[in-house]
Amino acid sequence: MNDKAALVSLATSVPPHLFHQKQILEAASKLMADRYPQFETMSSLFANTGIRHRYGVKPMEWYLERRGWPERTRAFLEGAEALFVDVARKALARADLSAGDIDTVVTVCSTGIATPTLEARVAGQLGFRSDVSRVPVFGLGCAGGVSGLSIASRLAQARPGTNVLLVALELCTLAVRHDELTKANVVAASLFGDGAAAAILRAGDGGATRIEAAGEKQWPDTLDIMGWSVDPEGFGVIFQRTIPDFVRDNIGPAVAEILSRMELSANDIDRFVCHPGGTKVILALERALSLEQGTLDHEREVIADYGNMSSPTVLFVLERARAHGLPSRSLLTALGPGFTASCVALRHAA
Template sequence: MHHAAALLSLATAIPPHQFHQARVLEAAREVLAPRYPQFDTLASLFANTGIRHRYGVMPMEWYLERRGWPERTKAYLDGAEALFVDVARNALEQADLAASDIDTVVTVSSTGIATPTLEARVAKQMGFRGDISRVPVFGLGCAGGVSGLSIASRLAQARPGSNVLLVTFELCTLAVRHDELTKANIVAISLFGDGAAAAVLRAGDGGATQIEATGEKLWPDTLDVMGWSVDPEGFGVIFQRTIPDFVTEHMGPAVAEILARMELTRSEVDRFVCHPGGSKVISALERALSLDQGTLDHERDVIADYGNMSAPTVLFVLERARRAGLPARSLLTALGPGFTASCVSLRHAA
């Protein structure tokens, strides 16, 4: 018998330090402009993102100094542990569960390295059982929120009645580089923030919002579109500004292909819930999905309030859509390194 996984709860969390976009631009100019003559021609990127403010795990002063792997890793571990506990406890409370009720935890993050992984580091503080199944996932980037939900739903479906906790967090600001005098680095500085999201899923006993189907599309020969390079100072962003063009050309056919495998059509989707990579990506998504301009309103609001937090961002959008009232069927979409489109169909009973 097919048991769909139900979404029992959804929570989000942000770190304590808020950065207004104008202040980020001012700080970036102070640090980079003296060594990078092209900076002023790229400064308009900061205004064109649609971002008002975003959040970071460290105070602004921390980012004004050059940092290496040890400092970045310490900031990642400290910041990620605090966010994990905050958002996971919120999700558990919403689901009326204790940490000891969780059978499987899926941890999704691509912005730092931790071994043991984060769910093990916080296990005692959280109160996880000793026999909990741990599924850490690295490398999905901006697709991690949707792909993580897909993975968690399949694990819940495989063991009906078990409780699966998904936690995704990204500390994108820790990848700020002083030595990378490139357009890609300026784009990253103008866009990225930190945040976390968590959800509890269970299959076998119903639920108002169910994961109906999942699907992905991987394009060959697209490794240079998005990702990390790794060098002695830290992660370096691989980020092509052609992403909006790629979305406009490829996302519509990809979604149609994924929906066909789900035995659904575009007309059966009542709402798209998209990872908002930036204002230009949102506009490209509306064109690619044949949506009226302005349709992706929650996406624009999330970008304005938090910036692009990579994997958790689409779950921030879903949280707003849930508060506003989900229609019968929503399709979550995200694009990430690979280059990959990931989709999850949600079926909601009012």
């Protein structure tokens, strides 16, 4: 019997409203150009992200009005609950399970506040058992998909034979702000979309793809790189340093260190599956990981089709990689607030 957690199923979902990048640029220009002189210079960001279109939980008109915490929270609860139910049902169907078969639910989300948390709010609609274990995780940001997979795998491994449902869900667009005219807000408007991914893991029986190992690295004195501020009108995005430069200079040694703790090296990795923060981040990752330019092809496709959805994005990339056939060993990587690199090694048996 293998005690490593296996990836039983994986599914993704997006909300109903599709926005083309040109459409978003026009809306952002209407809101910011007259009040923020730097916007015209920065507007090239929208064309340079590699994004064609993204999805939002609300129609475009909603984002054009100023919103406060109550409206943002109502929109979050309504949209997140619907998306949670949709992506969980997809993952359950692909695993040939019902919600009543789930023993543990890990919910990863950093873009809204819900108490009771999302898995409790949808428990009746989905049909979770009354004794299901709930593990809500907040604050991991873009690293949440990889860290969440690590957490879910350890929970599955601790109780072989039980089913662990991981849902990574983010509604990044609800943090759009036009009361604060800053470079960080323009960057956020050019990048972020909404989406969700769900995976079911189980240890103790057969499975083609197993979570082999996991590891993280946090850098000291880097709390200002990425995160949220809590403002009267809602979350405020924090981007205080150039992330592509940090990736280029730091990720190679960090991944090598994490792999060493796994008793692996870069030569053991057949495929990197990375969180694509944007085109410049992808280029920086390829350079930092000594990959040929263009190697991270699924990453470019996902960012083009969905934008940066924060935590679930890397699982969208994994879904595409699985559809094309995983090699023997893959390494999932993502970066998030902290500033932290999170890695999970997957072992696949053809």
